[in-house]
Amino acid sequence: MPYPIFDRNRLILKPLSERVNDLQRDVFLCLTDPIPEFQDDNLEILAERIIKAKERGATVLLMMGAHVIRSGVNRFLIDLMKKGYITLIGTNGASAIHDMEFAMIGESTESVARYIREGQFGLWKETGRVNDAARYAQENGYGLGEAVGKMIYENPIEFPYRESSLFAAGYQYGIPITVHVGIGQDIVHEHPNFDGSATGESSYRDFLTLTYFVQSLEGGVVLNIGTAVMGPEVYLKALSMARNVANQENRHIRHFTSAVFDLVDLGDDIHSEAPKTNAAYYFRPYKTVLVRTVADGGESFYIRGQHRATVPNLHRLIIEKARQ
Incomplete structure (x- = not known):
């Protein structure tokens, strides 16, 4: 006898016009706006590595969480995509939702505290269009x-x-943006029009697309910006698959640059794995992106700061150095 399941047809979905949002489109910085000051010598090194990766045709992979979109730096990432400094962006289901809502109504980010009390959190009709896309x-x-x-x-x-x-x-510039969905983690999974088969199949295709480009990571760059679980885990599996095939062809994917952009204090030594008695050991970007996957020939950097400051300044440095 199968376990009982929730009847989604009993749900009431309301229009987005009735939702109060915490963020409006004016959160997005323009390329001509003053950007927050941020100084880190490692950011300059990363800019140079990204420029060289582009010149040699190596992959520049950006793994990011939805907070990066909410920080208002979309236009800086779009400009890097347009100019060919980003090969692929791997992200989560929440990013697709925020991006679509901002494009649709110029607002996003409902109050979880408010709407979870009402049993209305996530249950907004138009947001279900992500399920239509799947x-x-x-x-x-x-x-x-x-x-x-x-x-x-x-x-x-x-x-x-x-x-x-x-x-x-x-889509416009032919730069893949892959979505790596965890079923049950996104508000659109609450909706009656959610199709687990369609989402699973299309998200898995995205994973295989990302893995295809990881095959060209030798001499390239991988950036993990604001994603503590999805980014490191997807990248780790893709790299293992790519290295498996490369080894069969007597090739290597070892000499590349990795970087983590986050706020966690990792201490002074980010190149040695923390002991299990240290909470930092369980922070996946640290052990996966900064240590384990570059241990045999790569180099890693940690950029600690707010995305609204670090991403625009990385963009600034890339554009400045590319002109030199």
């Missing part, structure tokens, strides 16, 4: 990220703010 992806052989980007880019009336959409820009 079904379209499954039916037409797309990855989830590309389907979301296509939906936003090709419908300017429905998405009047698509200019600042990462996903639309990815």
Whole structure:
């Protein structure tokens, strides 16, 4: 006898027009706006490594969490995509939701504290369009990220703010944005139109796309920005698969640069694995991105600061150094 399941047809979904949002589109910095000051010599090294990776045709992989979008730096990432300094962005389901909502209504980020008390958290009709994109992806052989980007880019009336959409820009410039979904973690999984098969298949296609580009990581760069679990774990599995095939072909994926952008205090030595008695050991970006995956030839850096400061300053340095 199968376990009982929740009947989603009993849910009441309300329109986004009734939702109070914590963030409006004016959170997005323009390229011409003054950017927060941030100084770290390692950021200059990273800028140089990214420029060299582009010159040699190596992958520059950016793994990021949804807080990066909420920090208002989309336009800086879009400009790097447009100029060819980012090969692929790997992110989570929440990023697709925030990006789509900002493109659709110019706002995003509901109050969890308010709406969870009402039993309304996440239950907004228009947000379920991410599920429509997943079904379209499954039916037409797309990855989830590309389907979301296509939906936003090709419908300017429905998405009047698509200019600042990462996903639309990815589709426009042919830069893959892959979505790595954890079933049950995103608000659209509450919706009656959620299709686990479509989301699973299209998200797994995204994983294989990311792994394809990890094959060219030798001499490249991987950035892990604001993702403590998804980014390190997806990257780790993709790298193992890519190295497995490379070893069969007498190639190596060892000499590349990795960096973590976050706020956690990791101490003075970020190149040695912390003992299990230290809480930092369980911070996956530390042991996975900074230590284990670059232990046989790579080099890693830790950039500690707010995304709203670190990302625009990385963009600034890349553009400045590329002109020299």
